[in-house]
Amino acid sequence: MNRTFVEMNGRRLPLTNLEKDLYPSPGFTKAGILDYYRGIAPFMLPHLRDRAATFKRYPEGVEQDSFFEKRCPSHRPSWVKTAEVVHGDAEPMTVCLINDLETLIWAENLASLELHVPLARAASPRTPDSVVFDLDPGEGAGIPECSRVALILRDLLSGMGLMSWVKTSGKKGLHVFVPLNRSEATFEDTKLFSKAAAEIMQKHYPDLVTVKMAKRERVAKVFINWSQNDASKTMICVYSLRARERPYVSFPLEWPELENAVGQDPAQLQVIQSEAVRRAERMGDLFQDVLMKEQKLPHL
Amino acid sequence: MAVQGIWNGTVSFSLVAIPVRMVTAVEQGRVSFRMLHSTDHSPLERRMFCPREERMVPPDEIIRGFELGPDQYVTITDEELESVTPERSRTIEILEFVDRKELDPVYFEHPYYLVPSKGGEKAYQLLVEVMHRTNKAGIAKFVLAEREHLVAVVSRDNALELITLHYRSEVLPGDDFAPRKTALESDVESRIRKSVKKMKRDFDPGKYANERRTRIMELLMLKAKDQTPVEAPVPRDDEGEGPADLVAALEESMKKVKAGR
Numbered sequence: 001m002n003r004t005f006v007e008m009n010g011r012r013l014p015l016t017n018l019e020k021d022l023y024p025s026p027g028f029t030k031a032g033i034l035d036y037y038r039g040i041a042p043f044m045l046p047h048l049r050d051r052a053a054t055f056k057r058y059p060e061g062v063e064q065d066s067f068f069e070k071r072c073p074s075h076r077p078s079w080v081k082t083a084e085v086v087h088g089d090a091e092p093m094t095v096c097l098i099n100d101l102e103t104l105i106w107a108e109n110l111a112s113l114e115l116h117v118p119l120a121r122a123a124s125p126r127t128p129d130s131v132v133f134d135l136d137p138g139e140g141a142g143i144p145e146c147s148r149v150a151l152i153l154r155d156l157l158s159g160m161g162l163m164s165w166v167k168t169s170g171k172k173g174l175h176v177f178v179p180l181n182r183s184e185a186t187f188e189d190t191k192l193f194s195k196a197a198a199e200i201m202q203k204h205y206p207d208l209v210t211v212k213m214a215k216r217e218r219v220a221k222v223f224i225n226w227s228q229n230d231a232s233k234t235m236i237c238v239y240s241l242r243a244r245e246r247p248y249v250s251f252p253l254e255w256p257e258l259e260n261a262v263g264q265d266p267a268q269l270q271v272i273q274s275e276a277v278r279r280a281e282r283m284g285d286l287f288q289d290v291l292m293k294e295q296k297l298p299h300l
Numbered sequence: 301m302a303v304q305g306i307w308n309g310t311v312s313f314s315l316v317a318i319p320v321r322m323v324t325a326v327e328q329g330r331v332s333f334r335m336l337h338s339t340d341h342s343p344l345e346r347r348m349f350c351p352r353e354e355r356m357v358p359p360d361e362i363i364r365g366f367e368l369g370p371d372q373y374v375t376i377t378d379e380e381l382e383s384v385t386p387e388r389s390r391t392i393e394i395l396e397f398v399d400r401k402e403l404d405p406v407y408f409e410h411p412y413y414l415v416p417s418k419g420g421e422k423a424y425q426l427l428v429e430v431m432h433r434t435n436k437a438g439i440a441k442f443v444l445a446e447r448e449h450l451v452a453v454v455s456r457d458n459a460l461e462l463i464t465l466h467y468r469s470e471v472l473p474g475d476d477f478a479p480r481k482t483a484l485e486s487d488v489e490s491r492i493r494k495s496v497k498k499m500k501r502d503f504d505p506g507k508y509a510n511e512r513r514t515r516i517m518e519l520l521m522l523k524a525k526d527q528t529p530v531e532a533p534v535p536r537d538d539e540g541e542g543p544a545d546l547v548a549a550l551e552e553s554m555k556k557v558k559a560g561r
Contacts, residue, residue, distance in 0.1 A: 020388065024308050060445065063306060071360045093358075152557060159553030196542030200550040204558065214531055299546035 008102040011079060015109050022061040022111060025245045030111065032273075036241065037108045039277040040249075041101050043285040044239035048104070050121040052085050052095035054234050055112035062113065062243040069112070072096035077106060083122035097122060113243050116234035119190075124183070125231055130290060131178040131190045131297070132235060133198065134169075134225035138210070138218025143269050146174045147258045149209055149222040153201060154255060160298055165290050166258065168269060170242035170250035174258075175235060179293040187231050193297045194226035238287045239276065247273040252286035307444055311414060311427070311453065311460070313394035318424050319417035320392075322444075325461060326411055329510045331517065341530045386443045392462070394438035394453060403437055403452055406474075407465040414453070414460040424460065431455040 004015045018031040037044070055069040072082050072094050081097040098104050098115065107115065119128040133153060135146045150166050153176055157164050165177045180190070201209045201224060210221045217223075228235060236242065236250045251271035261269050271279065307322040335344045348357045364381075365373030392414075416424035431438070431454065438453040450465045542550075 021308075027308075064445065067359075069359075071358065074360055152561075155557040155560065156550065156553050159556050160549060192542050193546065196546050197550055199542075200547070200554055204554050299543060299549050 006105070008105065009100070011077070011102050013077070013102060013106055013109070015105075020061070022058060022113065023245070023247050024061055024063055026247070028247050028273075030109075033111075033113065033241065033247070034105060034108050036247070036273045036277065037104055038101070040239045040280060041104055043280045044237065045098070045100070045104065046285070046291055047238050047287065048098040048115065048117060050083075050097055050099065050123060051117040052083060052122045052125075053098045053107070053237075054116040055096075055107055055110060056114035056116060056243070057111050058113045058243050059111045061111075062245070066113075066243060068116075069110075070095065073110070079103075080106065085122055085125055095122065113241050115237045115240045117237045118231065118234050119229065120187075120231060126186060127183060128185050128187055128190050128229065128231075129179065129181055131180065131194050132228050133176040133178075133194060134173065134228045134235070135176065136169075136173045136218075136223045136225055138215065138221050138223055140220035141218075141222055142172060143174070144262060144264075145208060145220075145222050146172070147262050147269070149201070149205070149224070150174045150176055151255070151258055151262070152205065153197070153224075156197065156201065162295055162297070163289075163293060165252065165287060166255065167238050167250055167252040167287065168248075168271060169236060170240070170248045170270075171244065175250070177287075177290045179290045179295060180297065181292065181294045182296060185297075187229055189297055189300045190229040191226065193300060194229050198224040198226045238290075239280070241273060249273055249276040251276050251279070254286060306412075308417070309390040309392065309442075310420075311392045311394065311438075311440075313438065316423055316427070317391070318427065319420040320414040320424070320460070321417055322412045322414055322462060324410075325413050329513055331513055331520075336530075336532075341532050343532055385446045386448045388446075389443045392440045392442045392451065392453065394440045396439050397431075397434075397436040398439055400435045400437045400454060403454075406471055409449075409464040409466050412462045412464075414462050428455045428458055428460055431460075 002017055002019065004018060006013050006015055015030075015034065018029065018034070020030045021027055022030050022033060052070070056066055057069055058064065058066045070093065072080065073096075076082075076096065080103050081099050082094050083097055084092045085095050086092045096103065096107065098107060118125070119130055119132060120126065121129070135149055135153075137143070137146050154164050154166070157176075157178060162178050165179070167175050167177070169175055195211075198209075198211045202211050208221060210217050210223050211226065212218070213223065213225070213227075227233070238250055238252055240250050242248050242250065249271050253269065257269070306324065308320075309322075310317045310319050312318070336342065337344055348359075348362055349355070350357045363375055363377070365375045367373055414424075430436075440451050440453060442449060442451060444464070450467060452463045452465055454461050454463065
């Protein structure tokens, strides 16, 4: 096993198999992945901070098997911050908090290409920071349909006095976030709200939107998955890589980008790793407001 | 053909290097089923169970052990296993060419096709052609999915086929199972010889179908047409509208959205 050591903030970290092609098709190696996360870290770390991180690990690369790691591995370095979380009536579980660059690099050295986080912080697991609408196009639908649905949803929400932000899932879908950042927020409320909004969308755009999870209900439509608004669920973290044939990123977009994209080549909305760092450095963190903006859900 | 490759690299020998990707040459003929809970059709999962403590064991409490004898194990960590795992190879380096008829099928493990990548088409064609004309197979060693394989590269239907081979130590010698030699009566032998000759045909695997699979698939398609498929329950997807005020406000907002479009 090839091993190199890096020193970060006075901590010595072994990095292994840097030359391994984790994305074999474009030949993107683990060194490239570590480099990406190092470059994106200033923008991504605030979104990982104090959240129970789920590692989706691809030890043999994106074309081979992967597994979810929710528990913080017992072989972690002593300086990795952890929290205890309880789900339902299960035993408490130790989870990793990716609060600094060295923890992020350590996690990536484990080939955790995808980092997923819950909508709540570990210290307040019952308090969602945002409402999320997970827009997932079914067979025969894609980013153009998804963009239309996201734009209608944005207008619907803004008519209710709520601002929303959007990012690509890094796969075929889009994620619309409505930040709340209030200690009174509950998943009961966010679920009630997102379900009602999704059902109104389906009622008025039955040919475009479905709230049914069954695959055959989704053909040529966009499935609005409101049930992600749950303490037990996680979403792909903004700026995380996705395990696809190429290293696409879940990346924040500006609404005008979506407006321009409707009816155009869907590929242009996909953001690849090299472009992600460039764009973030130029535009800053477009998802910053998702962590800051305080909003209250009306009529609940 | 857009089959996803399971490996990308080059086939090389002496000074030739041909970029290729590898795809599997056979599909599993088995029909696979999901296990469902009969009461509500939820898909079921496998979990690790500790019979002594009578509880499910979470992944971080599971390690590997090699069984030495009854209730005796040596344990091994992922890191230790990784330390003895060969590096993934980027090349299939052909070490020697052998006559194809020398390749004993008992050694054949799994067939793959090598597909030329961009820029490699010409050299690929040449190699296919030469191997076909000379009826030779290239023997190479390479690492796939952590295992080092001995492989044979042969030409087949104008493409390169790669067959992973068993190691010598894995193949049991047939003479262990052969009966002791005795004198054979010549009339019996000639009778058998005749009936073999009578039954001689050209090998045509297309004649034989996996009949059980065909029948299962026919049955499944028939059932799928006649009955509505059962569905796994959608978690908490209860019907019913939201609070009246909220729904009214959403309807109001939606009216404006539609007017504005």
